Amino acid sequence: MDLFETFFNLEVLARSFPMLLKGLWLTLELGAASILAGLVLGLALCMMRLYAVSPVRILTRIYIDVFRSIPLLVLLIIVYYALPFIGVRLSPFVSAMTALTMVSGAYTAEIFRSGIEAIPKGQFEAAAALGLGHRQTMVDVILPQSIRMVIPPLTNNSINVVKDTALASVVAMPDLLKQATQAQALAANPSPLIGAAAIYLAFLLPLVLLVSRLERRLSRGKA
Amino acid sequence: MPGYISIRNLQKYYGHYHALRGIDLEIARGEVVCVVGPSGSGKSTLIRCINRLEDFSTESAIHVDSVPVLPGANLAKVRAEVGMVFQSFNLFPHLTVRQNIMLAPRRVRGTSKTAAAAQADQLLARVGLASQAEKYPSGLSGGQQQRVAIARALAMEPQVLLFDEPTSALDPEMVGEVLDVMRDLAQTGVTMVVVTHEMGFARQVADRVIFMDGGEVIESAPPAEFFSAPRETRTRNFLHAVLDH
Ligand SMILES: Nc1ncnc2c1ncn2[C@@H]1O[C@H](COP(=O)(O)OP(=O)(O)OP(=O)(O)O)[C@@H](O)[C@H]1O
Ligand SMILES: [Mg+2]
Numbered sequence: 001m002d003l004f005e006t007f008f009n010l011e012v013l014a015r016s017f018p019m020l021l022k023g024l025w026l027t028l029e030l031g032a033a034s035i036l037a038g039l040v041l042g043l044a045l046c047m048m049r050l051y052a053v054s055p056v057r058i059l060t061r062i063y064i065d066v067f068r069s070i071p072l073l074v075l076l077i078i079v080y081y082a083l084p085f086i087g088v089r090l091s092p093f094v095s096a097m098t099a100l101t102m103v104s105g106a107y108t109a110e111i112f113r114s115g116i117e118a119i120p121k122g123q124f125e126a127a128a129a130l131g132l133g134h135r136q137t138m139v140d141v142i143l144p145q146s147i148r149m150v151i152p153p154l155t156n157n158s159i160n161v162v163k164d165t166a167l168a169s170v171v172a173m174p175d176l177l178k179q180a181t182q183a184q185a186l187a188a189n190p191s192p193l194i195g196a197a198a199i200y201l202a203f204l205l206p207l208v209l210l211v212s213r214l215e216r217r218l219s220r221g222k223a
Numbered sequence: 224m225p226g227y228i229s230i231r232n233l234q235k236y237y238g239h240y241h242a243l244r245g246i247d248l249e250i251a252r253g254e255v256v257c258v259v260g261p262s263g264s265g266k267s268t269l270i271r272c273i274n275r276l277e278d279f280s281t282e283s284a285i286h287v288d289s290v291p292v293l294p295g296a297n298l299a300k301v302r303a304e305v306g307m308v309f310q311s312f313n314l315f316p317h318l319t320v321r322q323n324i325m326l327a328p329r330r331v332r333g334t335s336k337t338a339a340a341a342q343a344d345q346l347l348a349r350v351g352l353a354s355q356a357e358k359y360p361s362g363l364s365g366g367q368q369q370r371v372a373i374a375r376a377l378a379m380e381p382q383v384l385l386f387d388e389p390t391s392a393l394d395p396e397m398v399g400e401v402l403d404v405m406r407d408l409a410q411t412g413v414t415m416v417v418v419t420h421e422m423g424f425a426r427q428v429a430d431r432v433i434f435m436d437g438g439e440v441i442e443s444a445p446p447a448e449f450f451s452a453p454r455e456t457r458t459r460n461f462l463h464a465v466l467d468h
Pocket of ligand 1: 237240242260261262263264265266267268269
């Protein structure tokens with residue numbers, strides 16, 4: 001059998017394309033929702049990690065470390081297959097989004113923290129000396145400066161989240177990968193899988209390149 | 224009678240290090256006080272306690288205009304009345320010069336945008352930077368940045384201005400422009416506490432010069448007396464060292 005016919009069967013690809021598109025749409029939805037929720041969770045965790053009273057600070061730190069350590073697949077399976085034993089039954093989409101958000105939030109919190117800690121102490125002092133409160137200092141002085149610095153690592157994290165959405169196929173969510181494996185089974189041909197890989201690349205490769213460019217620009221700005 | 228700024232038994236520890244050893248100081252309204260002394264003597268620590276950028280022990284008390292400088296709700300009030308100018312300027316790099324000056328009036332006093340902008344432009348004119356409002360701090364020289372920092376502090380219309388070596392980070396040719404602005408300020412009746420190595424400035428502008436060493440106030444006298452007839456040996460040694468070159 002011809003290798004090209006096997007992996008790049010255009011007819012099979014064309015036939016499975018609508019399925020792949022549907023999967024892509026779900027993948028993007030899941031990715032975007034988890035990234036956004038992860039940003040909100042991450043900012044909240046970061047503020048607690050840095051500024052809450054000490055017991056909350058310690059708990060937040062434990063959360064962050066635990067969720068950066070646990071394999072996402074394990075977490076996902078716990079959320080989807082273990083929670084029903086205590087009566088919590090979540091749809092595949094919500095399960096996947098919950099797991100992705102919990103982990104993304106932990107990473108995002110650490111990214112925000114590094115961005116805040118990179119701001120010189122004098123900026124906090126100048127704001128305090130002017131009579132700005134903690135919240136105003138954060139919103140008007142610190143975070144706008146941190147954001148520039150954390151855009152490359154946040155984009156990196158977003159890339160990881162989108163990649164990790166593929167794990168949702170194990171909880172029967174019809175995402176891009178799941179659709180591709182189904183199309184492959186239907187056609188008895190692996191071309192849809194290659195198609196899915198190409199679609200992932202088409203979305204994520206530009207982002208990877210963008211991060212490199214941003215990082216280069218930021219490091220030049222510092223010099 | 225307690226002064227406008229009243230410092231009683233100020234004790235400051237950094238861990239086990241005793242940085243301020245019981246400072247008592249009364250500063251009158253409108254007085255210009257220059258604080259001099261060797262490196263590590265506690266000058267910065269002293270003025271940073273006045274707006275409580277540094278915490279100090281509970282046995283100590285600082286009042287500004289009779290308001291105790293304690294953590295909590297009062298602190299914002301005190302800080303709004305007490306402006307500070309830092310050695311390293313600490314302008315906000317993501318804001319333009321005008322926005323730097325407008326920020327605190329807008330957020331703390333609730334001044335309208337137009338009023339804050341007009342005030343910023345007025346202050347910029349006063350420090351000789353009328354044409355620089357749209358620039359970002361990184362586009363200014365050190366001397367210009369420090370003048371913006373002074374304008375930023377003035378925007379809160381403070382009763383007290385604290386300066387921590389405002390000219391020490393500047394190239395020599397820019398020291399004069401900043402000292403000139405400070406000299407003008409001293410005429411306006413604002414209370415000033417200036418940590419400085421500029422003995423000429425202290426001699427001409429200060430109402431009183433304070434010499435610190437080892438976390439204590441060693442001598443406090445009007446400049447004429449301080450520079451020509453210091454009472455303490457440590458003051459004399461210090462003046463010898465700094466005035467001889
Ligand atoms: N954050 C800190 N932690 C520990 N020790 C400190 C801290 N800040 C200051 N010190 C110590 O306290 C003492 C007084 O410091 P301070 O900065 O007030 O001196 P200074 O008179 O302003 O000196 P300089 O002329 O060098 O600015 C110094 O011995 C310094 O090492
Ligand atoms: Mg100092």
